[in-house]
Amino acid sequence: MQKPVRWGVLGAANFAREHMAPAIHAAKGAELYALATSDPAKAEPFQEFAPGLKVHSSYEALLADPEVEAVYIPLPNHLHVEWSLKAIEAGKHVLCEKPMTLHASEFDRLVAARDRSGLLVAEAYMIVHHPQWIRARELVQGGAIGELKHVSAEFSFNLTDMTNIRNRPETGGGALGDIGVYIFGCTRFVSGQEPARIRHANVKRDNGVDVYVQVLAEFPGFDYSGMVSMRLANRQEVVFHGTAGVVRVAYAPFNANVHDLAQVVLETGSTRTVERFPGVNHYVLQVENFGRTLREGVAYPCPLEFSTGTQRMIDMVLEAERGAA
Numbered sequence: 073m074q075k076p077v078r079w080g081v082l083g084a085a086n087f088a089r090e091h092m093a094p095a096i097h098a099a100k101g102a103e104l105y106a107l108a109t110s111d112p113a114k115a116e117p118f119q120e121f122a123p124g125l126k127v128h129s130s131y132e133a134l135l136a137d138p139e140v141e142a143v144y145i146p147l148p149n150h151l152h153v154e155w156s157l158k159a160i161e162a163g164k165h166v167l168c169e170k171p172m173t174l175h176a177s178e179f180d181r182l183v184a185a186r187d188r189s190g191l192l193v194a195e196a197y198m199i200v201h202h203p204q205w206i207r208a209r210e211l212v213q214g215g216a217i218g219e220l221k222h223v224s225a226e227f228s229f230n231l232t233d234m235t236n237i238r239n240r241p242e243t244g245g246g247a248l249g250d251i252g253v254y255i256f257g258c259t260r261f262v263s264g265q266e267p268a269r270i271r272h273a274n275v276k277r278d279n280g281v282d283v284y285v286q287v288l289a290e291f292p293g294f295d296y297s298g299m300v301s302m303r304l305a306n307r308q309e310v311v312f313h314g315t316a317g318v319v320r321v322a323y324a325p326f327n328a329n330v331h332d333l334a335q336v337v338l339e340t341g342s343t344r345t346v347e348r349f350p351g352v353n354h355y356v357l358q359v360e361n362f363g364r365t366l367r368e369g370v371a372y373p374c375p376l377e378f379s380t381g382t383q384r385m386i387d388m389v390l391e392a393e394r395g396a397a
Contacts (some may be wrong), residue, residue: 077363080106080164082131082155084114086198087169088146090354095355097122098143101363108134131155142362143171144196148237149244153178155306156193160185165192167362172376177385179293183376189306192365193378194372199254200261200328201361202354204334207347208312209262211319211338218316220263225255225311227326228304234279241280247300248282254326255298257382258310262319264294265291267385273392278303289391305332317341318383328354 074127081088085108106126108113115127128134128185135143135158145155152172159166160182173179186193200203202350229251237243238250260266265327274287283303285292289296308326312319317340328334334349365372 073097074367075100075179075264076101076103076378078105078139078141079359080108080128080134080143081118082108082134082136082143083147083358084109084118087145088144089117089123090243092146092169092359093118093354094121095353097360098190098353099215099356099363100371101159101367102359103105104142106134110218125380131158132329133166135159136180140164140165142192142366148312149174149249150242152244153182156182159183160189162191163189163191164364167194167196169360170253170353170379171195171244171383172379173383174249176380176387178382179376179383185212185377192362192372193313193376194374195376196352196358197253197257197374197379197382198211198358199258199328200329200374201357202334202349204321204328204336204349205258205261207336208319208321209264211336212262212312212314214318216338217254217312217314217319217340220293220294220314223259223263223291223311224300224309224313225259225390226294226300226307226309227255227296228299228301230305231302239279239281242358243394246281246283247302250302251300251326252285252298252386252389253382255300255310256385257378258325259291259296259298260378260381260385262312263291263294265275265293267291267388269309270350270388270392273389273396275393282378287387289385289388309313316317328352342385 104122108131145168154363187209187356238245268290274286287298309322320337323332338345364370
């Protein structure tokens, strides 16, 4: 029997408490071993589902723990590169929350550190582990909708709490980094193509961060239109439109089984086929795939090179915004 991967979590963030720490605890081949927080009260909710959890009072102490094999980093965006590099230096495998960097060029340091160390270092981009997205890719790249000609993608929610790190420029906030990674990354994942140019970028800002971004882009084989916003009602939908049909990933393409049931819809002529994926937790699958790479040498579904491409598209949008100013 293989030894489970012992995980440490850097910080008691809400997202870690509600999603990733429970996922690590539930994943096969994984053990939620340690948490770093200077506030013992913040550790209590974690200990409710993981009673044997070891609590370190600092990030440095957790990284120095020889029993910790891999770390999950849910810190504010502007700290991701710094602490990923520190974790690599400490000899830990790294799964860092997205966006892992604020500029595509910063991935160069992470890739170099990964290659020098031989460690597994990845962005926590969970949707590529979910069977609904794997199925959407199979349908599109397998020719089920003919030749892909257009992709439209929308992701929005209304965040009015201005103290939230997503609304603060000093912590790397903004809609592009927080949810743009989803609509850009899923388009690249399903199509297998990279953007050729940004035709239009309509960016609206509040408190110094982008809160509404509308993008028109050209890929080698299709046109793309996308929108993300932190000031609109909840909406999640991605449509892949081809010459012979349509693939829709709707209702909950990015928060599968939280807002609604994960499903992929294929429409060709008068035929409509719905494939549903009840009870699948992509956070658990992400942790299990991470462990499978470490223990069995299986290729990891979301390498840093993939994440670099998504951040590069974000950079292209911001460059287009500056060019239009």
